[in-house]
Amino acid sequence: MMQTTFPRLLLEQAQRRPLDTAMREKEYGIWQVTSWADMAQLVEALACGLHQAGLARGEHLVVIGANRPRLYATMLAAQSLGAIPAPLYQDAVSAECVFPINNAEVRFAVVEDQEQVDKMLEIRDRCPQLAQIYYDDPRGLRNYDQPGLHALDELLASGRAHAQAHPQFFREQIELGQPGDVASLFFTSGTTGNPKGVVHTHATLIDRATAGMKFDRLTEKEEVLAYLPPAWIGQNIFSYAQWLVVGYVVNCPESGATVTIDLKEVGPTYYFAPPRVFEGLLTSVMIRMEDASAIKRRMFHYFMKLARRVGPARMDGRPISVSDWLLYALGDFLVYSPLRNNLGMSRVRVAYTAGEAIGPDLFSFYRSLGINLKQLYGQTETAVFVCLQPDDEAQADTVGVPCDGVEIKLSEDGEILVRSPGLLKGYYKDPVATAQVLTADGWYRTSDAGFIDAAGHLRIIDRVKDVGRIKDGVYDGAMFAPKYVENKLKFFSHIKEAVAYGDQREKVCVMINIDFEAVGNWAERRSLPYAGYTDLAQKPEVYELIRECVEKVNADLSSDALLAGSQISRFLVLHKELDADEGELTRTNKVRRGFIGNKYSVLVDALYDGKTEQFIETQVKFEDGRTAIVSATLKIGDAKTFAPVRAAA
Template identity: 60%
Template sequence: MVEMIKTGGSTFPRMLLQHGQARPDRPAFREKDLGIWQSWNWSQVVDEVRTLACGLAAMGFKRGMNLAIIGDNRPRLYWSMIAAQCLGGVAVPLYQDARAADMAFVLQDAEVTFVVAEDQEQVDKLFEIKEDLLPGTTLLQHIIYDDDRGMRHYNQPELSYFRKVQEFGREFERSHPDFFLNEINAGDENDIAVMLYTSGTTGKPKGVCQTHGAFITAARGSIEFDALTPDEDILSYLPMAWCGDHLFSFAQALVAGYTVNCPESGETVLNDLREIGPTYYFAPPRVFENMLTTVMIRMEDAGAIKRKIFHHYMEVARRVGSDLLDGKPVGAMDRFSYAMGKLLVYGPLKNVLGLSRVRVAYTAGAAIGPDLFRFYRSIGVNLKQLYGATETCAYVCLQPNGNIKFDSVGLPAPGVEVKLAPNGEVLVRSAAMLKEYYKRPDATAEVIDSDGYFHTGDAGMFDEDGHLKIIDRAADVGRMNSGAIFAPNYIENKLKFFPFIKEAVAFGNERDMVCAFINIDLEAVGNWAERRGIAYSGYTDLAGKHETYDLIAECVEKVNADLASEPMMADTQIHRFLVLHKELDADDDELTRTRKVRRRFVAEKYKVLIDALYGGRTSQYIETQVKFEDGREGMVAADLRIVDVKTFSTLKKAA
């Protein structure tokens, strides 16, 4: 291969070529298809990307254009990102489960004319957008699809099959043999590599423009921090539009040269996780919560002896597991008990979860409850938290091995400056920061101050050891009428530790007491109900059962007892709650695509329920419009019970 020009700094296409030269036969990507794992080495990936890039060029894709990418995690979609970057273009991944209206906003805002879509489902959505939501525009001129199943009778002129585009590329390359390398050499580390849209928690999503240099800085820093090597295996299953996936499955993979494994489908992720046995794993708290819920459901179904063994050794793990993982001194008897627990419980449990080979696991995207965090570390999973944002390439704070605190997100990452504004807002400055918001200089100026610090919008504090603690979103932190700090996310995470609670929304700002909405976990509570002979017809029916309310009340009271042991949080114990008649859903605009609660929207939508909670009512009737997956709309109605729960006097925190 022709030697590269040594100018322009590091870019992802240059790194791809370097891996193709340095480790041509090492696996770069795997994908499970029809139950069989397919593999591509680095040399093959270089060929795939080169022919695709040349094919895009033959179709008119040029430097500075945006290429939208829509679908589940697929090797060819990741290659499409690199192919666009090879030509000086910008990759714009979209959430594959987004509604057509949400997708249309991003496509229009990013001025997308070229799209690579995974399959027929996404193609249909794109034509719906083109014909109904964006008629008469020059957008979506080229739609390239990867999976040709179901596409036989589609003959729209905009459509091209992925493999056909690569054939165009081979023809183009024969007549332009130097084109590919010349385009890569024309690239610069300060070029925009990817545009990731914010989740839109408080407004319309914004396109975060990140350069090659920014993401490579973040990738290198985190790779060195955790001593990652080309031998790592990861499972890539989180949305490609999420910043965390872009860091772990794209940027770090191209910097370190490790293997990215794509599951067969969203339904097979847990099975594929066990088959791959990743050494490096990343998941948001919700995934770890779901794993724990599955474990607890299985233990409820187990025999009495097995349950007793499980709970006995989990108590041992809770007491000494984290200390052993961190290399701290532990007594001989506890070491022996833990070794027995590893043989009988922890080892088999990690194997079932697919975490047996994990050396480093991270969680981010939302705060993780300390109890959930402690559970995984106690069984020997080196789970750590990182803190970052889309605007910082998900790279602000990391937790060093052996220096883990359950209530912190760690220390500032290498090369990152972190300080607090007078109001407690976390401010960040580093080379791994956004270049701008796309077409939004006003919004860019709002978040980056004159000293170059990015204003995260999160409220935090440093402890005596320099660890950063994130309290909540600065906009969400308030005060109760008693003067106590009210941090709703802190309370909600404690509630969501229980497998029966899937989502929670706490209220209390400028109030005399805290009240909460609860979403039950249908699988966990359904399993619990079936074992007790409680019949139910669906979520709404089960959520309204007296037995369900009693179950949730027990969980809430345990949270209150825990809050009572923390003097700063004792006044934020929950006094009243209700179980919502429907699950909070991104399609109903109640959650973002990364499952963050849109608090203001929820508060406005369910104002009648909040008024009932604080008005002393014991029930409230409500009708709610919902959107179904097929686009239809309907109504869900219920008469919701409102119950009071026990609170506790301030307790001395247990040692």
């Protein structure tokens, strides 16, 4: 284990390679460069400024915003003083910030822009200890006159003056820090109740960042695009912990709207995204191909068929025939290389996906193109890296092998237990919850059900608490794994979200969100008119499209001896998209199945009562604060199920 702290790693990088690029930020269409020496000076000024403002050792500071060099520097500055940064999701509504700020007794907030300032001011009466709010981007804030509200530039000016008067202060403070000190506080997404604050030390985060570096042989020449929320530990590990451990370049997009363009400009070598992002990229490719000329479509489909047959074997280092090798080389010139370039993945050496299961077809598509897409397994509590897939052993239905320092075992009920140097110190101010997940002998209860296959790879089935049983009906007593079913449905580009029910019921029923862009494009090509999401979702033709997807999932499930009982009997397409702002999804886009079941109980009852349609009214909230009522009479469809396929004796 590397016995150091994040501020010490910064000073080492700045001393060893001061002029090398540490970060880039796109501003007004131009990439601005921050060197390691620049970053060290920025962190010193911020640390001295925060000290002058009264930030104390052991105190928490919240950071809210997108990936910005000055916000990352703020986290380093807080750690330099022995304080603890707690990044919060920038897309969270103001009310969601109240519990973390009060729970961690936060007095200082450093935020990105006017939007985040407005949130902090809105909740100030509920967070009376929140005294100081600093903002990075001054646009729109000229006429704001609130006590304790300051530009980050003011803090920097104060800090530079203090640093000049006390040139040894910054390094003396860093030397006081120890690897076992708390480095960061990450709040979980809170699928039930209030989020829990996960406490990590410098040692745990640096150890896991180092394990990932060694596994994939990362070097300082890597380029990373930081575009996911910094409050998510996955992004934090890739663009903060590993950035400081490895010393590669982190690139910050101009905005969420420019990520696709910036991805192509940067051409990252080390890339990380949840399956949703890979699905979105593939959907956009397929939509464009449908609009291409007949010759281009035929060429695309011919070479993609070849890629699906030859590409995975080629990626895994297995032998292929000379004719296939030559054809693949031609396909690479005509299709695969231009497509990788269009996706912004022409230079990707290692790409990871995590957070949810990824569809076999989706996984195979990227690997067929020559993109080294792999899966990893980890949680906030494990500092991400538990299992990783070796380059030549990437499979869609596993999450890899335990990486350096990790031990895995299964409890009697199939729960995955992990022991690792990257485990959380505990949940903040919650010893009861800590005792529930950490055993006396150092094992962490993941709450995931799974098993290790013959090749030593871990396979995930579902959350332990969500694995249920079918009661009565054709499959009485059969296992029901809702997340497994939902993920299989989301493998189809036309389905964005799915919520499955079936535990202690006689059959499985699901509620589905269509992917508006993909299904809209599908409808337009068929000259099928529609007036918005609600209208499109209830078209009979769309129901038939979704029914085909559901029945393909059922056919697949029927061949699985454990999960044949999880086949879907009935389904409906929701009249609105599930939304994190309305509590239906977490901030990491996981469905809140229980909340949705209560909110739409009339629909769940209709599915199980055998109805063919059900009227529903729902209040929705727009980004500008307006509310409206969306109503519709939803159709309820039946799906064909299949007899379980028995294995040959």
